[in-house]
Amino acid sequence: MSKSVFDPNQQQADTASKIVAGLERISEVFKALLWDKAKQVGLSPIQIQILIFIAYHKEPLCNVSHLAKEFNVTKPTISDAIKVLDRKKMVLKDYSSSDNRSYTLHLSELGKEIVAQTQDFAAPLQSLFGNFDQTDLDSVFKTLSELIYKLNQTGILSVQRTCMGCKFFMKDGHRNYCNLLEKELKTQDIRLDCPEFEEKSA
Numbered sequence: 265m266s267k268s269v270f271d272p273n274q275q276q277a278d279t280a281s282k283i284v285a286g287l288e289r290i291s292e293v294f295k296a297l298l299w300d301k302a303k304q305v306g307l308s309p310i311q312i313q314i315l316i317f318i319a320y321h322k323e324p325l326c327n328v329s330h331l332a333k334e335f336n337v338t339k340p341t342i343s344d345a346i347k348v349l350d351r352k353k354m355v356l357k358d359y360s361s362s363d364n365r366s367y368t369l370h371l372s373e374l375g376k377e378i379v380a381q382t383q384d385f386a387a388p389l390q391s392l393f394g395n396f397d398q399t400d401l402d403s404v405f406k407t408l409s410e411l412i413y414k415l416n417q418t419g420i421l422s423v424q425r426t427c428m429g430c431k432f433f434m435k436d437g438h439r440n441y442c443n444l445l446e447k448e449l450k451t452q453d454i455r456l457d458c459p460e461f462e463e464k465s466a
């Protein structure tokens with residue numbers, strides 16, 4: 265039988281296994297925190313994720329196809345979630361910029377209120393990072409951003425908007441540079457979800 269990262273003996277023998285097991289624990293934290301908020305406002309976790317996503321992303325990303333990729337679920341799952349949000353008058357469908365079967369989503373005033381009530385669902389986790397010094401945070405962030413890019417490259421994570429996958433990103437020795445912003449990108453300047461991101465060609 266192959267070695268499992270969920271086997272404590274394997275974790276003791278290998279730091280990478282411990283990290284993977286730790287990330288699995290943290291994924292449970294996100295689920296738990298999101299469920300707490302969902303119960304408070306009478307929505308499902310995916311409905312809250314959709315509302316928060318629409319609040320902070322540009323129009324071309326706010327449609328059924330992209331949301332399905334963003335959250336790794338099927339289009340029918342997204343459509344069902346949107347049906348509820350539409351019935352509750354939290355989103356508005358805009359058919360003007362495409363063929364009349366697909367639409368772009370916007371938040372209604374009620375949708376904006378729900379975002380204001382729920383968008384801090386990860387705050388308990390975020391507050392813990394205040395206890396780390398900046399060097400540790402930079403190091404964790406560097407590893408995390410590289411991991412997200414690699415997961416995207418291997419096809420496991422279908423959507424990412426990090427600098428490393430962007431057509432404006434340039435590496436010059438150890439220096440990273442953004443050709444759009446025309447500035448050097450230090451570790452803390454690397455973006456995970458850049459509004460200007462454009463995917464570089466393969």
Ligand code: SF4
Pocket residue numbers: 425426427428430431432433434441442443444445455458459460461462
């Ligand atoms: S446009 Fe954004 S994602 Fe692309 S390299 Fe510049 S900062 Fe990074």
